Amino acid sequence: MSLNASIDATAMRAFRDSFPALKRWVYMDVAGRGVLSTHTRQALDRHLDERMFNGGDKDSFFALIETTRARFAQLINAQPEEVSFTKNISEGLNMVATGIDWRAGDNVILCAELEHPNNVYPWLNLQKLGVEVRFVKPQDYHIPIDQLAARIDERTRCVTVSTVTFAPGYRTPVKALGEVCRARGVPLLVDAAQSAGILHTDVEALGVDALSVSTQKGLLALYGMGFLYVKKTWAEQLHPAYLARFGVDLGKAHEAAMGDYAFSYAPGARRFDLGNFNFAATAAVNASMIQLMELGTQHIEAQVLSLTRALVEGFLAMGIPVAGGEPGPHLAGIVTIGNPSANHYGTDEDRFNRLYEYLGQNDVKLSIRRGMLRFSLHAYNNREDVDRVLDLTRRFFATA
Ligand SMILES: Cc1ncc(COP(=O)(O)O)c(C=O)c1O
Known part of the structure; x- marks a missing residue:
């Protein structure tokens, strides 16, 4: 690993550590609202x-x-x-x-x-x-x-x-x-x-x-x-x-x-x-x-995109419909799964409503917009967060 990359990883970790909410939550709802750091x-x-x-x-x-x-x-x-x-x-x-x-x-x-x-x-x-x-x-x-x-x-x-x-x-x-x-x-x-x-x-x-x-x-x-x-x-x-x-x-x-x-x-x-x-x-x-x-907005974007890409690929590998399909130029910090509708309170598919509840019970924060489950990430998220969501989703569908 280059010196720069390791400095970045250290800075990213210190950044993440400054958000107490992340001790409990896999927080993927910045599109709703972010969490506050101790500095803020x-x-x-x-x-x-x-x-x-x-x-x-x-x-x-x-x-x-x-x-x-x-x-x-x-x-x-x-x-x-x-x-x-x-x-x-x-x-x-x-x-x-x-x-x-x-x-x-x-x-x-x-x-x-x-x-x-x-x-x-x-x-x-x-x-x-x-x-x-x-x-x-x-x-x-x-x-x-x-x-x-x-x-x-x-x-x-x-x-x-x-x-x-x-x-x-x-x-x-x-x-x-x-x-x-x-x-x-x-x-x-x-x-x-x-x-x-x-x-x-x-x-x-x-x-x-x-x-x-x-x-x-x-x-x-x-x-x-x-x-x-x-x-x-x-x-x-x-x-x-x-x-x-x-x-x-x-x-x-x-x-x-x-x-x-x-x-x-x-x-x-x-x-x-x-x-x-x-x-x-x-x-x-x-x-x-x-x-x-201090982190740098280019680094933040790179971190977020690498995580949303991994989340999209993980969902697709499970056969779950991801809006936009394979990662491409449309990819930002938001990943939505399911099928779009006008419903902001739930999805039109029971299995996604139950997945939403299951993720919530397992301390994942996300939201539902336009009938889809919406995961939204920031630089405080890490690969473990993505793996945890994918793992929970896999477990949910294995038993559903
Ligand atoms: C794209 C977009 N515009 C606007 C808003 C909210 O606007 P306001 O800050 O006026 O409440 C949101 C909030 O979710 C949003 O996602």
Whole structure:
């Protein structure tokens, strides 16, 4: 083993050891929510202690905001002023959707059947302005980027996709779509719920103009917080629907300073900042991003892909239907088994419902989405986790 590989293995082990939940669970549900590390918990505790014992020092809270903004920017290869703070993905998507200067007859294009509802309703809501929401049909559960491209015309103001669908969990060829959008001068907005923190993400290389993410999944922090990246050149054409002090450019003036009534928006995506921030959740995600970046997002992606590949191959070897079949370019951090349906509470096949229960009884955390069993992995998972799930599945079907 090379020195680098052994350092990586040691770092991966130390990373895994920092998640107490993994002592009990084979945790394969980051697509629902990740687990917290002791580092993240300590950062949160420090923040809460400061609030409890001292009330809190606002200057240091604002410094934390800027450190975290810069850290998220670095994570996705953006500039700090291209990042704003949100409370979840929907809020970020709505900020962009309502910030576009729509004229009746403009259109937005998406593959609604594979999007999370939170990347569909923001667009449907624009129909009241005369915006046309153009739908393309999925192709065998893939988002068809050629179809999206084919629907672009001179009235298209935005194309939106998720980087990885929440079910069946296929990776969208975002780079190829980004190239088309760029060539046609149409901004591309992505919902990165299922990729940020898990797949290496470089918004410049991908040709992404805006990206919305929450912090409780692959970023391994808390609910109720997210980030919105908007490329500076696009952000500065957008008009925030909501505006408050932090979205206004008043230089370094005090947070309570009122400027002229004739105001200008803060540069870049900062115009979407509103009032006070979720400092506690920011402390948490700042700590978890430090851990992720110490491992390196390329290493994280490689680790996750090697595990999901092994899981897919193991299921296929047992004759179990895996969405997408053999590992290919669609593979990300999610593996779904069974047959798709509209059911999020169970599967349409009794044997998979019973397998789900059996895995749960044996301390495997997973979820059911669109009628399939969904296993979703992060860098804290290891080969033993995969082998345990395959072993339990084999045992279940041997006795079922
Ligand atoms: C692809 C995708 N988008 C959005 C969301 C949730 O959006 P929000 O953060 O607004 O609750 C999820 C959550 O499961 C998701 O998987």
